[in-house]
Amino acid sequence: MKIFRGDAHKIYKRLKENQDAIHESKYLKDLYEVRKFYESIESDVLQLIYYRLVKEENGSGMIPIFVSSIPFLFLIFSEHLQKILFQEGTRNWMIFIVCYITGITFALFLHFREKAWASSHIEMIKDILEERKNKQHDI
Numbered sequence: 001m002k003i004f005r006g007d008a009h010k011i012y013k014r015l016k017e018n019q020d021a022i023h024e025s026k027y028l029k030d031l032y033e034v035r036k037f038y039e040s041i042e043s044d045v046l047q048l049i050y051y052r053l054v055k056e057e058n059g060s061g062m063i064p065i066f067v068s069s070i071p072f073l074f075l076i077f078s079e080h081l082q083k084i085l086f087q088e089g090t091r092n093w094m095i096f097i098v099c100y101i102t103g104i105t106f107a108l109f110l111h112f113r114e115k116a117w118a119s120s121h122i123e124m125i126k127d128i129l130e131e132r133k134n135k136q137h138d139i
Contacts, residue, residue, distance in 0.1 A: 046128065
């Protein structure tokens with residue numbers, strides 16, 4: 001089913017449909033600018049940026065930890081929370097659930113988006129450093 005295909009396949013389809021304007025595609029423009037910027041930086045500084053981005057990529061796991069720890073916090077205050085949420089005649093529980101699910105969804109979306117961007121920057125830097133290393137060996 002087409003609806004279960006990921007963003008990578010959707011990007012492929014859009015790029016394939018507009019092959020004449022592939023260089024102006026919004027999907028490639030950002031990445032092209034990032035790569036050009038990294039190519040303008042000296043290798044030793046680029047290596048430091050690489051290390052920092054690896055740290056950032058691995059540090060982005062704080063959001064899932066935060067999201068998974070919230071239910072334990074609710075357990076600690078469960079009796080008080082039940083009194084507030086399930087008062088007779090109120091819909092506090094519904095508001096709470098909508099806010100909670102929205103917050104979790106947003107946090108996880110942000111987490112995976114940040115992780116994906118960090119991965120693409122890291123791969124670009126690795127490629128640039130590898131290309132430079134190969135050019136030095138060829139000389």
